[in-house]
Amino acid sequence: MKTIIAATNFSEVSNHAVAFAADVAKTIKARLIIFNVIGLVPAMSDARLPLEACDATIEESDKLLKELFSKIKARVNNEIEVKILYKVGSVISELNALCQREKPFAIFIAAQFVTAFERFILGTYAVSIAKYSAFPVVVVPLSATMTGFKKMAIAIDFKLDSSVEWRFLRNWLKLFHPQVDIVYVTSDTTAPANKAAMTINVNAQLKGFGLRYYFLTNDNVVDGIKEYIVENKPDLLIMLVNKHRFFHKSVTKPFIEAPSVPVLFLSSKFKSNVMSSAFERPGPATDTSK
Known part of the structure; x- marks a missing residue:
């Protein structure tokens, strides 16, 4: 359980x-x-x-x-x-x-x-x-109001998507069957031209989830993600936080302190193999003593 x-x-x-x-x-x-x-x-x-x-x-x-x-x-x-x-x-x-x-x-x-x-x-x-x-x-x-997480957005850096905990994401998405938006914000104006090559691994990892891609050009990652949220209104934003990769602390902090939608954070310490019990086995009895 x-x-x-x-x-x-x-x-x-x-x-x-x-x-x-x-x-x-x-x-x-x-x-x-x-x-x-x-x-x-x-x-x-x-x-x-x-x-x-x-x-x-x-x-x-x-x-x-x-x-x-x-x-x-x-x-x-x-x-x-x-x-x-x-x-x-x-x-x-x-x-x-x-x-x-x-x-x-x-x-x-x-x-x-x-x-x-x-x-x-x-x-x-x-x-x-x-x-x-x-x-x-x-x-x-x-x-925030829980309406079933019908639309989720995953903010990702395609250059480092091999470090994503895909197993957990697949298990999470299977529970809600949402529309999934993949959001990539960069200051590089040539990035959209490479989008076909950049999406190969994501397509393979999240096959069957009806992916839509948003390649956004913005010098400020926070502003780019916020603009996406305003325009597309996801029920949940997923951010992958890594000490040296993905989003720097200056990017994640605004979404912790003042998010406009619920945000799921996966830190650099998170490993999906420790989550096996969350999906496969009943949990232990909980101590309700004070």
């Missing part, structure tokens, strides 16, 4: 990401883990929180998590398994530990995290989660 992890800090945007993840989980019959981390060390500080403040925060988190659990169970009409889990500690380490145990199909987080208790927020770590996770990360804007 596939597992989806949805992280929340109980802000409007993060709870919306959880609801969006629930809709996806219902669509593909996956189980959903709603996850919250209470940080003992406020962001940008080495000072630990007083024990009284920790206790109050744990109690409030427990209450909010149970309320969110009830709303999500009603949203999915009890058609899928929903678990809740919170941990006290480091956001990055606790989320990584959970992912290593569960081998999730995807992690869903909000595009922005803003709460009255900013020192506790998960959003401080959103960029790191999306760019360095060993598992797929979907960043969800507040405006």
